[in-house]
Every structure is written in structure tokens, then in C-alpha cells.
């Protein structure tokens with residue numbers, strides 16, 4: 807998977823990021839907050855997506871569910887071991903239950919979020935006029951990847967700090 811930044815085609819100011827291919831769902835027209843340029847975002851709202859694009863969205867959603875579920879499971883499992891080892895080494899839980907509980911929880915949360923994104927897209931599209939959206943790096947509406955990565959990274963950092971405290 808490659809890390810890709812999204813930027814304005816005219817002034818190159820960065821407004822987003824993603825890893826590898828993105829889902830393709832979102833407002834089709836963006837307005838740059840820096841230079842005011844209007845450009846195609848490469849995304850489409852659900853109701854005007856082709857059948858193949860919708861299938862792609864389902865496929866990439868399953869990939870998100872697996873990647874986010876397993877990452878979160880591994881990170882929380884690691885963190886839990888550090889916390890229990892710190893309080894009382896004899897209470898360290900076996901690896902399986904924590905991993906699978908967290909993985910399933912995050913997997914389900916991702917599935918719900920991807921379904922809600924379709925719902926929000928449909929509701930927005932039904933409004934009639936497609937108003938161009940101003941994308942921002944710190945907006946979950948146009949740069950959701952950043953918030954998912956940031957929350958997983960913060961748990962990872964806390965787990966690492968707990969690990970250092972114990973050593």
C-alpha cells in the first residue's frame with residue numbers, strides 16, 4: 807500500500823491523504839481553500855455512481871473492515887499485555903480474547919461507518935443542487951483516513967509508552 811497525498815491541481819496545497827486506492831465515494835466537486843480553484847475530486851455521490859463503482863466501494867469497505875479490525879486488535883492486545891504485566895504479571899490475559907473482541911468491535915464500527923457514509927451521500931445528493939465542497943485536511947468529511955490513522959496511531963503510542971515504563 808502506498809501513501810498518497812491529495813492536493814489542489816493549481817496551487818498544490820494539500821487537503822487530504824489516503825493509503826492505496828480510495829473508496830471513490832464523496833462530493834464530486836471541490837473548491838480549493840487556498841486559491842479558490844474549482845476542480846473534480848475524483849469521487850462521486852452514491853446515486854450517480856456506476857454499478858462497478860458501487861461494487862468497488864463494497865470491496866474496499868470489506869478491505870477496510872479487515873485491515874482496521876486486525877490493526878486495532880493487535881494494538882489493543884499489545885497494550886493490554888503491557889497494562890496487566892505492569893499491575894500484576896500473573897493477570898496477563900491470553901492473547902486471543904482481547905484481540906478478537908477488539909478486532910470484531912472495530913470491524914463492526916467500520917462496517918457501520920461505511921454504511922452511514924452511503925446514507926449521508928444519498929441524503930446529500932437528494933438535496934438537488936450539488937454544492938462544491940471546500941476540502942480540508944482536518945475535516946473528517948473529506949479526509950476520514952487521517953482520523954482513522956490518527957486514532958490507531960495514538961493507541962499504538964500509548965501502548966509503546968506503557969511498554970517503556972515497564973522495562
Ligand SMILES: [Zn+2]
Pocket residue numbers: 814815816817818819838839840841842843
Ligand atoms: Zn489551490
